[in-house]
Amino acid sequence: xxxxxxxIERKGSSLQERLYLPEIFKGxxxxxxxxxxxxxxxxxxxxRHYPEVQPEIPVRWRGRHRLTTHEDQTVKCVACxxxxxxCPANCIMIEAGERLDGKAEKMPVKFNIDLLECIYCxxxxxxxxxxxxxxxxxxxxxxxxxxxxFVLGLEELLTTPGAFSEEEYKKGGx
Amino acid sequence: xxxxxxxxxxxxxAFSAFVPLCFVAVCVWMxxxxxxxxxxxxGPNRAGIFGFRAAGLVQNLSDGIKLAFKEDVISAHxxxxxxxxxxxVIVFFTAIVSFAVVxxxxxxxxxxxxxxxxxxxxxxxxxxxxxxxxxxxYGIILAxxxxxxxxGILGSLRSAAQVISYEIPMGLAIISLLVVYGTVxxxxxxxxxxxxxxxxxxxxGALLQPLGMVIFIIxxxxxxxxxxxxxxxxxxxxxxxxxxxxxxxxxxxxxxGEYVAMFASSAIIVTLFFGGYQIPFLATETLINFAKxxxxxxxxxxxxxxxxxxxxxxxSNVSHYPRENDPRVFEANVYIKCFWGLTIFLELVLLxxxxxxxxxxxxxxxxxxxxxxxxxxxxxMMIFVFIWVRWTLPRFRYDQLQKLGWQTLLPLALLNIFxxxxxxxxxx
Numbered sequence: 001x002x003x004x005x006x007x008i009e010r011k012g013s014s015l016q017e018r019l020y021l022p023e024i025f026k027g028x029x030x031x032x033x034x035x036x037x038x039x040x041x042x043x044x045x046x047x048r049h050y051p052e053v054q055p056e057i058p059v060r061w062r063g064r065h066r067l068t069t070h071e072d073q074t075v076k077c078v079a080c081x082x083x084x085x086x087c088p089a090n091c092i093m094i095e096a097g098e099r100l101d102g103k104a105e106k107m108p109v110k111f112n113i114d115l116l117e118c119i120y121c122x123x124x125x126x127x128x129x130x131x132x133x134x135x136x137x138x139x140x141x142x143x144x145x146x147x148x149x150f151v152l153g154l155e156e157l158l159t160t161p162g163a164f165s166e167e168e169y170k171k172g173g174x
Numbered sequence: 175x176x177x178x179x180x181x182x183x184x185x186x187x188a189f190s191a192f193v194p195l196c197f198v199a200v201c202v203w204m205x206x207x208x209x210x211x212x213x214x215x216x217g218p219n220r221a222g223i224f225g226f227r228a229a230g231l232v233q234n235l236s237d238g239i240k241l242a243f244k245e246d247v248i249s250a251h252x253x254x255x256x257x258x259x260x261x262x263v264i265v266f267f268t269a270i271v272s273f274a275v276v277x278x279x280x281x282x283x284x285x286x287x288x289x290x291x292x293x294x295x296x297x298x299x300x301x302x303x304x305x306x307x308x309x310x311x312y313g314i315i316l317a318x319x320x321x322x323x324x325x326g327i328l329g330s331l332r333s334a335a336q337v338i339s340y341e342i343p344m345g346l347a348i349i350s351l352l353v354v355y356g357t358v359x360x361x362x363x364x365x366x367x368x369x370x371x372x373x374x375x376x377x378x379g380a381l382l383q384p385l386g387m388v389i390f391i392i393x394x395x396x397x398x399x400x401x402x403x404x405x406x407x408x409x410x411x412x413x414x415x416x417x418x419x420x421x422x423x424x425x426x427x428x429x430x431g432e433y434v435a436m437f438a439s440s441a442i443i444v445t446l447f448f449g450g451y452q453i454p455f456l457a458t459e460t461l462i463n464f465a466k467x468x469x470x471x472x473x474x475x476x477x478x479x480x481x482x483x484x485x486x487x488x489x490s491n492v493s494h495y496p497r498e499n500d501p502r503v504f505e506a507n508v509y510i511k512c513f514w515g516l517t518i519f520l521e522l523v524l525l526x527x528x529x530x531x532x533x534x535x536x537x538x539x540x541x542x543x544x545x546x547x548x549x550x551x552x553x554x555m556m557i558f559v560f561i562w563v564r565w566t567l568p569r570f571r572y573d574q575l576q577k578l579g580w581q582t583l584l585p586l587a588l589l590n591i592f593x594x595x596x597x598x599x600x601x602x
Contacts, residue, residue, distance in 0.1 A: 024566075027566045031212045034214055035208065035212050042216065042494075045210075047216050052493075052495050052497070
């Protein structure tokens with residue numbers, strides 16, 4: 001099948017265009033139109049007044065991580081190291097321990113995610129066989145003033161709630 | 175010399191030294207907010223003192239504080255520290271001194287003595303401006319060379335080549351203007367432009383020399399290293415060009431120098447082509463004779479203008495999201511009260527002029543103030559054009575820039591001289 005060729009008209013060769021100035025004035029009229037419109041009514045600016053007005057986060061958006069729990073608030077993670085192995089940024093550091101409540105054989109004793117290393121690719125979520133790690137907290141602004149506080153521990157990962165309901169999350173394709 | 179003489183000297187020197195400096199703040203503010211509005215965003219409007227943002231003007235203050243307190247780095251690889259330090263000073267100094275010859279009001283006559291209203295009472299006029307504008311590139315070349323940095327040297331070489339290729343069309347455009355005006359003195363040029371063309375049009379340089387005006391303005395853009403001719407900086411190609419090694423206050427001096435140069439160029443463009451301090455249709459003598467009707471008209475017009483302006487402030491200065499007891503409404507009310515207070519003060523001043531003796535010193539001073547305001551208004555509009563062009567046009571490529579300078583502007587300027595000379599000879 002032959003490729004469809006569309007010949008695009010080359011601009012800039014007519015006398016009016018080669019004189020520069022008329023075209024420059026046209027461009028200036030366009031920009032002035034924007035300025036004037038915004039000066040008359042600055043509600044028309046295409047801006048979000050950010051700290052006060054937060055952006056809408058869709059369900060599939062990859063935000064800060066969290067660890068999910070069973071109904072009885074015990075950790076779902078079975079310390080299989082799938083996410084740590086899969087992580088391209090090597091930001092997950094798990095230490096496994098024995099699990100005695102009969103839900104699984106292992107559980108994480110330590111589960112650290114270094115957010116300064118994390119590239120938010122979501123491969124840990126993909127890799128997890130038991131849906132224990134998710135990136136559905138909707139937290140996109142991660143700031144602090146020392147490096148240590150960017151390493152999330154097990155406690156923090158477990159207590160951060162998800163921003164969406166279970167149905168919404170499932171509908172999002174996870 | 176009497177006390178009045180000293181006072182007048184102090185006033186005119188202070189005016190030509192401090193007004194460009196004050197306008198740096200206004201220019202930066204116009205540039206940043208203007209850029210925002212041209213691009214449908216809001217620009218810096220968050221910095222405030224106790225919630226008073228002054229439409230973003232406070233941002234300048236915080237930027238200034240930041241630059242003043244930043245560490246002033248001179249890298250170890252810089253061998254010629256003296257030239258490195260002196261370069262921004264040259265740029266800034268030449269820019270500010272080139273404004274000194276611009277007359278900001280007509281010659282003021284007080285008590286039988288006349289006072290020239292320009293910073294340095296030189297007859298050189300436009301030649302002084304040309305000399306200093308050409309000299310300012312030395313600062314840029316020195317900066318680039320003494321930085322021992324390839325980006326710096328590339329930027330300064332570009333700037334040097336650009337100035338040579340635009341100085342010539344600029345000079346030639348001025349020659350045709352000099353043929354028309356018959357003087358190099360800027361004050362005489364401004365007085366010439368107070369006359370009327372065909373009895374109903376102000377005899378502005380823009381009407382007498384349209385081609386010369388276009389050439390001069392394009393060359394002035396290049397001279398100021400402004401877009402679309404800011405190849406010396408060229409962020410996308412050579413990082414920041416000549417000031418890549420500069421930090422803190424030395425960078426700030428470059429930055430302010432650029433804006434002062436923009437102000438000075440605008441003032442020269444206005445003086446040469448847009449009637450300088452002249453109010454259209456109202457020459458200085460007419461103004462002095464009709465000081466009272468003019469003052470009365472202003473008294474009527476001022477509240478109307480302020481009414482619409484404060485209405486605009488009230489509409490614009492609100493938060494655009496739901497907010498209880500919106501502090502910006504309170505802020506707007508304070509501004510509106512300030513503006514009305516200013517209006518009342520100006521009305522009282524105008525009232526005093528209405529009751530003063532006609533044709534006396536008061537009328538002279540009133541006319542001078544009126545002309546200063548006119549000049550500053552025109553200059554502000556010209557600065558706006560600079561900003562407008564910057565946020566409309568992309569940067570020229572280097573060869574396009576040279577081609578425009580040598581192959582287009584130079585022949586056009588020469589042609590303009592021939593046409594102008596022929597017309598002047600034919601008419602005289």
